Amino acid sequence: MRIFGRARHRPSTDWRLATDRAFTLIGDGRYEDAGALLTRAADLEPWLSESWFNLALLHKFRHDWEQARAAGLRAVALLDRAAGAPDWWNVGIAATALQDWPLARRAWQAYGLRVPSTPGDPGATAEPTGMELGSAAVRLSPEGEAEVVWGRRLDPARIEVQSIPLPSSGRRWGEVVLHDGVPHGERTVSAGGAPSAYPVFDEIELWAPSPVPTWVVLLEAATEADRDALERLAADAGFAAEDWSSSVRLLCRSCSESRMPTDEGDGSARQDPHDHSVPGHPGPLGHVTPGDLWIPERECGLAAPAGLVRGLLDGWVADSPDTREWRDLEEVC
Template sequence: MRIFGKGRHRPSASWRQATDRAFTLIGDGRYEDAGALLTRAADLEPWLSESWFNLALLHKFRHDWEQARAAGLRAVALLDRDTGAPDWWNVGIAATALQDWPLARRAWQAYGLRVPGAANDSGEPLGMDLGSAAVRLSPEGEAEVVWGRRLDPARIEVLSIPLPSSGRRWGEVVLHDGVPHGERTTAAGHTYPVFDEIELWAPSPVPTWVVLLEAATEADRDALEQLAADAGFAAEDWSSSVRLLCRMCSESRMPSDEGDGEHLDPHDHSEPGHPGPLGHRTDGQLWVPERECGLAAPASLVRGLLDGWVADSPDSRDWRDLEEVC
């Protein structure tokens, strides 16, 4: 993140020392002290775009979006290239946080992205068709990687059902950073980036429930997930979709767990039948009927969904211990 200027505009030694020290303080969480140093660096070299880029980064870390936007705009005003500068990406994040849609559109276009709509369109930059991605919720706490749909370069709609420890719900929209930390690969060979959440952008009114299922087969489990999806909500078999990863593995390229077959984590050195503390090893031939399932549905609907699921095959399905957890 430390950029020491272009070849023809070398910043002073004092600027470099202040900037180096500031980023050390940022790493220690001492944002106030870092801000004083970066402000001093900007006073020393106000013509240097990196001075304002670094201040914009600091304000982003602090979620001070007004200041991030102001510093970011000063940074891009001093750029010597037309497209692709990370300064514009940070402006886009700040503008999205503030719902300053004209500026967000301008930022993504200046970075080099195609934004649908007319040149004078001032609405949200929707329809960019960025596809799916994974997002790491609460990256500085009990981090959890979930799947979502990218609404634009800075927002993801959460499509998984997060665990209650994340404090997040299905259907919420989170603001995320621009640099991925890790990747997830699917059985089909597709690779998706993992972005870090910055903050909640739009909450979801749909609560999260946990329930214990008796599902005789995978098809029985799948039937509940389909029933919930048909109703416009979601069900997720946490017994197969959740696994514990160390931070190093979480931030690297990992195969996604799609709930079927045998799963071997690279840091799992356990033997079959004797799992290690981070083990997630299952025999693809073995199905355990008792499943812990997450449900995202309104209170007025959730019991009806479960009862309807059981009614379709009462000999192979049952549920108990329904509890709202988020």
């Protein structure tokens, strides 16, 4: 097989040494030095799709999406297989970051995914919708104080956050995050039958911010039904409440990146645990109320506008003043 007039062959020793050294540097966070080596490798073997795939990968790590798209397109131009290549997935991520929707559609289709057509848009220039990818989990701030939250997949590279993240993550309910393609861990949910597995993807960056602030409030809820009433009230208003006292668990990073069970539910339910990663090994549950013991004082996260949040809480108390109270409301993110 000949490409650009040159017979395809195994990459040279210099190419392999430069590439291996570059990925060692990437692991150390030395992206500039790695970029120089990968550029040299591409100069040595420009007919290898791997040369451009590696550069596209580096630019993805750097969030340099224009360069990631350019290198990714050179990689896919040299592919010798029709579908399923990770090169196309990286092109799809870069195109999504840049909102280059025609290229994103082309990338997902070339990878082998079905992308529904957009009515009234023969040029398929709108963002891909209707792919029905379901629920998944996403690890926010994977290089820092990581937290795994539940979300709704909008397409292969974006998740809309449906949990209320802890303030340490810097993320809000309703935000859309760009995520990587390879899952790191799974969450299994049992709903009366065989467990369903949901992948955990790593966040790359914030794609669309949410205007809805996060609040923390201390509740006095006499029963679980009282707590549930606030969550329903917030949901009915188009926002969210989450009892962090029972929905957040502490996991070490090793456990977080493994296959972990959650409470019974459907993967997208707000009551399913989301995970806050910490050093060491605190055990699978760090924050969840053990057994059947109900503690009336609850730490609750609320996602609601400033002009609505107090009215929600006051309305919740007014429905059952003998069993409900709130105090110490604070905006935290």
